Every structure is written in C-alpha cells, then in structure tokens.
Amino acid sequence: MRRETDGTSRRMPTVAGAAPARARRLVGRTGHAVVPPRVDHAPTPLGSALHVTIQALVTWTEVHRNEVAAARAAYDVRGDG
Incomplete structure (x- = not known):
C-alpha cells in the first residue's frame, strides 16, 4: 500500500x-x-436526533425557496457588495 x-x-x-x-x-x-x-x-440515537434538525432545515429551505431566490436576484440587480 x-x-x-x-x-x-x-x-x-x-x-x-x-x-x-x-x-x-x-x-x-x-x-x-x-x-x-x-x-x-x-x-445511532444521536444520529437520529441530528436528522430531526437537518430535516427541519430542509423543510425551511423548501418552503422559502422562492423568497431566497428573489432576494438573491434583487441583490444581483442592485450590485450590493
């Protein structure tokens, strides 16, 4: 090896x-x-507990996908940064 x-x-x-x-x-x-x-x-039980938290983040992302995309587009048009 x-x-x-x-x-x-x-x-x-x-x-x-x-x-x-x-x-x-x-x-x-x-x-x-x-x-x-x-x-x-x-x-493991610890991994299962973490899965609950990750699933909450995934759900939030799915619910707010359009809002996040709109905010990114507005940022790009303004040229902030």
Missing part, C-alpha cells in the same frame, strides 16, 4: 481511518461475514 500512495506518511492511513471511526457516534456499522462482504449502516 505504501508504494501505491507515494508521498504519504505511514501515519496517514491511521489518521484517515479515524474520521469514519469518529463518525460512528452518528452512524452505526454492522459487518456481516458473508461472500461478498456486506456492511450495513444505520443512524
């Missing part, structure tokens, strides 16, 4: 592997010993 990733340190795969491990607080991972290998992902 090191030959294939010329220019990276030996520590880099370890550091890069930490991000998915840290994300497991939001998303759980279940590996299955089958051929071909299979992994299932599902939100």
Whole structure:
C-alpha cells in the first residue's frame, strides 16, 4: 500500500481511518461475514436526533425557496457588495 500512495506518511492511513471511526457516534456499522462482504449502516440515537434538525432545515429551505431566490436576484440587480 505504501508504494501505491507515494508521498504519504505511514501515519496517514491511521489518521484517515479515524474520521469514519469518529463518525460512528452518528452512524452505526454492522459487518456481516458473508461472500461478498456486506456492511450495513444505520443512524445511532444521536444520529437520529441530528436528522430531526437537518430535516427541519430542509423543510425551511423548501418552503422559502422562492423568497431566497428573489432576494438573491434583487441583490444581483442592485450590485450590493
């Protein structure tokens, strides 16, 4: 692997592997010993709680899409900034 990733340190795969491990607080991972290998992902209770907040933001964006577009267009016409 090191030959294939010329220019990276030996520590880099370890550091890069930490991000998915840290994300497991939001998303759980279940590996299955089958051929071909299979992994299932599902939100943890903490991830589910975050989903509620993100869904509220998505809903707000959908409801106010036209207002946001109009405000952007007015800004572009005025040339503010």
